[in-house]
Amino acid sequence: MKKVIVILMALMLVVATSSSVSAHSGRLDKQGGHKCSAKSKQKGLCTGYHYHKKR
Structure with missing residues (x-):
C-alpha cells in the first residue's frame, strides 16, 4: 500500500511541475x-502584447 501512495504522489508531482514549464514571467x-x-x-x-485574462 505504501508503494502505491508513493507512486501516486510522484505522479502528482510530475504533473504539477510539467504544467508550469511553458509559463513565462x-x-x-x-x-x-x-x-x-x-x-x-x-x-x-x-x-508581442498578449492577454492572459478575458477582456
Whole structure:
C-alpha cells in the first residue's frame, strides 16, 4: 500500500511541475495582458502584447 501512495504522489508531482514549464514571467496590466520581454521572445514564448485574462 505504501508503494502505491508513493507512486501516486510522484505522479502528482510530475504533473504539477510539467504544467508550469511553458509559463513565462511578466506582470499584467489592467487589461489583463502585457508585452513580452526580449528573453520570452527569444525563447519563442510570445511575440508581442498578449492577454492572459478575458477582456
